[in-house]
Amino acid sequence: MLGMKEKEKYYITTTIPYMNDVPHIGFALEIIQADVLARYARLVGKDVFFLTGTDEHGTKIAKAAAAREMTPKAFVNKMSATFRELKITLDLSWDAFIRTTDTKKHWPGVYALWQRLMDAGDIYKKVYRGLYCPGCEAFLTDKDLVEGKCPLHNKEPELVEEENYFFRLSAYGKILRAKIKAGEMRIVPDWREREILALIDEGLEDVSFSRSKEKLSWGIPVPGDENQVLYVWADALTNYISGIGFGRDEKEFSHWWPADVHVLGKDVLRFHAAIWPAMLLSAKLPLPKVLFVHGFLTRNGQKISKSLGNVLAPEEVVSRFGVDAARYYFLREVSPVEDGDYSDQRFTERYNADLANGLGNFCARVTGLAARRVTPVRIDRKKIELVVEQKIKSTKDALDEAMREFRFNDALAAVWELLSFGDRY
Secondary structure: OOOOOOOOEEEEEEOOOEOOOOOOHHHHHHHHHHHHHHHHHHHOOOEEEEEEEEEOOOHHHHHHHHHOOOOHHHHHHHHHHHHHOHHHHOOOOOOEEEEOOOOOOHHHHHHHHHHHHHHOOOEEEEEEEEEEEOOOOEEEOHHHOEOOEOOOOOOOOEEEEEEEEEEOHHHHHHHHHHHHHOOOOEEEOHHHHHHHHHHHHHOOOOEEOEEEOOOOOOOOEEOOEEEEEEOHHHHHHHHHHHOOOOOOOHHHHHHHOOOOEEEEEHHHHHHHHHHHHHHHHHOOOOOOOEEEEEOOEEEOOEEOOOOOOOOOOHHHHHHHHOHHHHHHHHHHOOOOOOOEEEOHHHHHHHHHHHHHHHHHHHHHHHHHHHHOOOOOOOOOHHHOOHHHHHHHHHHHHHHHHHHHOOOHHHHHHHHHHHHHHHHHO
C-alpha cells in the first residue's frame, strides 16, 4: 500500500546436514538457535526468510543405501523426511526446505554458479596426488592432520591420485582477509574470526571441486564432462543461494541475498569462511553479513558418537520433557558459542529450578490473584508504578542487545530476572 514503509529483510540459514544418518541433538541445537533468531526478527517487524535443508549426495550415502538394499534416491527421500519432521518435533518455523537432489530448484543454481566460476577463470582441471579421507569425503593436507591422522575420524588418510577440476581458492586469500577485517563478513565469536585470519595467513590452497564418476557416482554431473561429478563444495554450499532462486528466479534471489546470518558449527567454519566466500567473490556476488559459529554438543561429558552408543534423537528429549522445555534447555543451559553438554540430570535440575519453580510460581501467583477478581479490570498504564515501567524497559533493552550478539542464554536470563522481579513485587 502507498505510504507503507517496506520491511527490512532478514535472511537466515542453517547448514544442511548430511543424509547418511538420522538427526541427533547436535543439529537440534543449531536449528533451534536459527529458529529463535528468525522468530525474533519477525517479532521486531522484519521480513524474514529462514532456510534449511538436506545434503543428499556423496559416496557415504550411496554405501548406506546399498547396505539397506535401497537406491540412493529412495534412501535420501526417506532420510530427508525424518529431518522435515523436526519442524513439528521442535516447533520450528522455517520458510523453505532445500534438497540437493532437487533438480528443479537446487541444480539450476549449482550450474549457474559453476558457469560463473568458469567464466572467471577460476576452475581448471589437473591430475592431483594427495591424501584423501573417506570419512570426510575430502582431500586433506599435512597441516590438517594430527599425528598423521584425520582429527575427525582418527584414521590415516589414503594416498589417492586422480584427475579432477579444481577451484582457484589461492587467488582469494588477500581480498578475503581484507573484507573480513573491514567487517563485510563478520564472524561471531571474534576468536573464530582470528582462527580464519590465521588460516588465510598460512596461505590458501586450491581445492578439488569434482571427483571421478568411478569414485563418486551419486551426485550432480559436471557440465560438459560426463566422467566427473561435482564435489560437495560446488554442490552443498550452493544451497544458500539456490534455495532463494539463484539460477531460476533472479528477482527472488536479489531480494534476499546476501544472507544476514549463516548459522553453523565450528567443524565447518573453514569451508564457510574461506571456500564459500571465495566462490562468491569469484562469481561477483556479495558475501554473507554474519557467520554465527556454535560449538559441539556432548552428552554426559562425552563426544556424541554411534561407537559410544550415546547418540540421542531430538524426539527422545521432547517426548520426555516437552518441546518448550527442550528448546529452553538448549538455549539457556548450553553456551551459544562454546562446547556444551546434555545430561538428563542437568535437564531435570534446570527444568525444576527455572520452569517449575521460577516460571511456574509466577504464573500460579498471577492466576491466583486474577481468580479473586470476578469483574475484569482494565489496567491504566499511566497508573503503573515507574519502577515497574523502568524494569520492563531495561529488560527489553537487555534482551535486544543479547539477541543482536547471539547471546541466547543472556536473553533468557534477562527474562527470568523480570520474572523474579514480578514474583517479588
